[in-house]
Amino acid sequence: MERVEHRASFGGWQDVYEHRSATLDSTVRFAVYLPPQAEHAKLPVLYWLSGLTCNEQNFITKAGAQRYAAEHGVIIVAPDTSPRGDDVADAEGYDLGKGAGFYVDATQQPWAAHYRMYDYVVHELPALIEANFPVSDARAISGHSMGGHGALVIALKNPGRYRSVSAFSPIVAPSQVPWGEKAFGAYLGDDRNAWKAYDATALVADAAERLPLLIDQGDTDEFLDGQLRPQLLQAACEAAGHPITLRLQPGYDHSYYFIASFIGEHVAHHARALKA
């Protein structure tokens, strides 16, 4: 593990590390924000999963989350969105292949060798963080768009592992929208039953833990009706009695301007759960 960026930020450090991932059979980067409190104490960790086309840089340069992480004493870890490197399969278009790992473990060729972002985010990355940084065992997870999908799915599939979950503009029902159908068809194959394991709207019916879902969604988001459709998850939650807070934010779009405007509330939400 090599530190490749180290920048003072709000009294702490915004670092970027590169490491060889056994899970992904790939060299990848992740960002970690260490607030000033990390000098003297073990802190809880918020994992942030980014959206299509992103790498570990987008969130740390655009969301402005460091201020709130410093205020609440929370470490934020932001991985890349896919394996990387010349030997890693890719595809035309921004919504499959590099930058579009969709937080699944691919079973189909040519993807299965490297595209194991679910396993990486749930197991290898936290183990690495917990072995190398001053962290407690309190974890939260959040993300944006494809990463909001990842956060919801990972929290729903791993009861007890996260104290809280939230999402911005998530793809809540990938099995029912074009982005998800393309990616899941490629990574998981044609059997739609296999897709349910990575579909928040399908998973919520059988969730073993009733972790409340906090979702912010801009109401002028260009992807709202075609790709995101949060009302599908809301209906599934209502049917299952699963707690959800879906907030439609008037005038906001799909961009980091939206995330920046509400990330403070999300960090505060996670900090409350992480310190409870």
Add this chain to the structure above:
Amino acid sequence: MERVEHRASFGGWQDVYEHRSATLDSTVRFAVYLPPQAEHAKLPVLYWLSGLTCNEQNFITKAGAQRYAAEHGVIIVAPDTSPRGDDVADAEGYDLGKGAGFYVDATQQPWAAHYRMYDYVVHELPALIEANFPVSDARAISGHSMGGHGALVIALKNPGRYRSVSAFSPIVAPSQVPWGEKAFGAYLGDDRNAWKAYDATALVADAAERLPLLIDQGDTDEFLDGQLRPQLLQAACEAAGHPITLRLQPGYDHSYYFIASFIGEHVAHHARALKA
């Protein structure tokens, strides 16, 4: 004037406009953040000048200033750093030509036709803002690196025009450092007497107004000793009895992580002066 971006941000709007500038004989863009208070009141304006390689996007995507502008009810206007377009002269390297206007009015060829960023920022841009947005006549100015130089020079040369001035990591003595010598030699010619009109350290001795200078400078900034040298301005201020607050911030570098960490204090500083 055409609005080319319109994004909800902290209850207000982060907009980008494109217009034909008579001063620059060029089509250029500027960003304007309108906080929620702009719906109902005329607000003061903080002008932000960006550094080398930047355009109107860097500050609005990375500094996180919108939160503080919304908190204090201040409009922030961030222009591009040079004229743009295929007919505009350019040079090899990031520190001359496009993205490197240095906030001077060039007198030398091939620059003089378009490179008039001083005139643009002091006259045409504020006139455009004041004709088209809900602004009062209270103005402040700030910037980063080359833009910190621009803010200091413009405030010093225009007594009464700005209520407050601040800078992050400014080039305080362009006549004495490589970036400035290259740019001023090209834009203004070999006569170093002409350079004094755009050199904060030279201007402070004869400043007609004792507007306090607030400067934040990271002490691990890679450009500190070679290009920035804030102690030159501090010494000139002490000799002239001009008020200056120079804060060396330990561990901080030249990046937007540094700006983001302290922009809240700068916006608050300007808001106090703008509302006094």
